[in-house]
Amino acid sequence: MFCRNQSARATIARGSALEMEIRRGKFRQSIFMDTPQDSDIQKKIDYEIRMREGACKLLAACSQRDQALEASKSLLTCNSRIMAYMSELQRMKEAQVMQRVARRSSDAGPMDDRSPCKGKVAISDLRIPLMWKDTEYFKNKGELHRCAVFCLLQLGGEIFDTDMVMVDRTLTDICFDNTIVFNEASPGFELRLELYSCCSEDDYSAGSTPRKLASKLSSSLGRSSGKKLRAALEPGACSPVSNGGAAPLLLPVPPVPGPKYHLLAHTTLTLSHVQDSFRTHDLTITGNEECSYWLPLYGSACCRLAAQPHCMTQQMMSGCLRVKLGGDPQGWTNVYAILKGTNLFCYRRQEDIEANVEPLLTIGINKETRIRAAERDPHSKAQSICISNQYGGEEVTHTLATDCREDTQRWMEAFWQQFFDMSQWKQCCDELMKIDQPSPRKPALITAKQGSLYHEMVIDTSDDIGTVTDILARRIEELELRAQLDAPPHWMSLFEAEAPGSPQNHRNHHHHSDSPCSTSPRSHHAWPRDLPPTSGRFRPRTLSLDAKLSTLKAQRGYGGFQCSCQSPSAGSVAPRPSQTALSCSSSTSSNSSSEGSNSPETDLAFSRPSGARRSLRNLRAKLDPRNWLQSQV
């Protein structure tokens, strides 16, 4: 009924009360069997069951493939965890039963085995190389076969999964960036690494439909596949409680629609694989080329497996000692000593540790150290401990003394434990290996479809190639233009009664003396000097950008300025073709620059801006959405 555990051969008799209880899932309420660890594991199991239900629901509900793959991955992880917890629970119960049985039969002797300290084991930078056929890789022939892969790492009772990676022909390695840390690993650990993959083109039905059909029926199932699916779902979700007689206790995976991951490869890593650098390990590949989830693995996995035993990172022992220093044979110094890692740090005072003061004395404790207890003084109760190290060719001995025999005992015990740990953890105790704390997992980023970053440039059909090249050539100046267009909207001048004209300050030689131009204090820009004559002539396109810009600004400025000129200043003036249209147009009628105010009128009344200018102006206007576009018709 139970799967036989190698370590404990106990089985519970069929039909026994215990069996019935456990079957009914009521062992949690059993007062006889409950221990704190049990309830701990039980809580974990309950949590995982809840997670699993959530994942099932999500899987049933989601429509997007990415979500489905993630949900399926979490489902698989939850299942594995549940199985691991249940087997652990079982083992514990069996152990308890064994203990009770043993106790009844005979008194168990004192446990003489020393158990090594636990440690942290971390695996990071996992990389699995692939081996595509070169035709596939370089020529991109054939359909892109994509698979979703992830790794499941199990050590002791802890199971972690890595993030999911989509793999296709363009990748040479499968890289998992996660760092996974297992706390509480014993030196005899076995880290099982399993690589799961799932074909990404698979449709969700149990059967297989031709791909074309599958793509057509994206959300619905074909009749035959639907039937199969229904049949698969018929037995219903098997829950631990609703078992009938012979159903296994361990939970079968309830068949859910959705992508299914299959085991592609696995390997087991142990202490011998631990090293402070990258190493390559062999993978055992299950599955063959026929499988849909197949990926051409090279056959190895590279990773960095590091271990930090607690004896290296934690204080194993601390207390007050007396140490005999250097030259003085009779002098004893009181120190506060800490045994940590490969050293015994002796501080003058306990407070020094927090103060980060250098220890008075550091005695190395490593594999070559020899420690023995000596009877220093038959009269005194204390024993002294001699620690000998080889430094270079010399042997250096430090002598420690404690206050009483119990202390000496404890210290010796601590040293023995340390040696034992070091022998168990082997290469991990030579130097402290660095383990990076894994950063909290980021939720899977769903990148939204990026909108266009640029305004769409609508190019009129009436525009010709020359204009287009103009556009392209001036694309870079967009930014400057934007900056310049930041001026307050021109029609603001309407509302400022005495405001002088537009900010125009030009170095035009042809500036007419009889059109005084008041340069506005609000002048933001320096206007170009060659203000082109705008009336009656097509402007050649070779004019500078500045010229165009100024024209543009001026013409758009007219809109605001002219508004107030309901009663144009006296003396309308005949058109002046050669006039620089941009000599200031003022917004106040009191300004005597009638030409200024009129010139735009005449300009506009009698001349049509050239196509180039207009299109350019359109473009510029369109480029800045903050400006309220005005077109002259």
Added chain:
Amino acid sequence: MSFIPGQPVTAVVQRIEILKLREGDNLILGFSIGGGIDQDPAQNPFSEDKTDKGIYVTRVSKGGPADVAGLMMGDKIMQVNGWDMTMVTHDQARKRLTKKSEDVVRLLVTRKSLQDAVRQSMMPR
């Protein structure tokens, strides 16, 4: 003059017929327009309702065809030769006014003074 969504747009309009003036290769009307559904209506100095995205006359050049025909600054153009102008982009509006094949454009424009005048006249004395 703004529209209420779901309700037909009503306005008191004036017909204005502008004869385009041929100037070399160009046909000009002599005014400027602003606005459009792709423009920011808040910057329109003429509209009463700052959410109105209609086409407004922002400038009338003195002595030009539009001025002669009676178009005034601040008018909102409702129709041009039968084409609606209340829901057009700025460029569409410009194109509808500057068709080279047409020598004359007949506009329907509305302005606040018109509205007020009619309302006043309709008020019970």
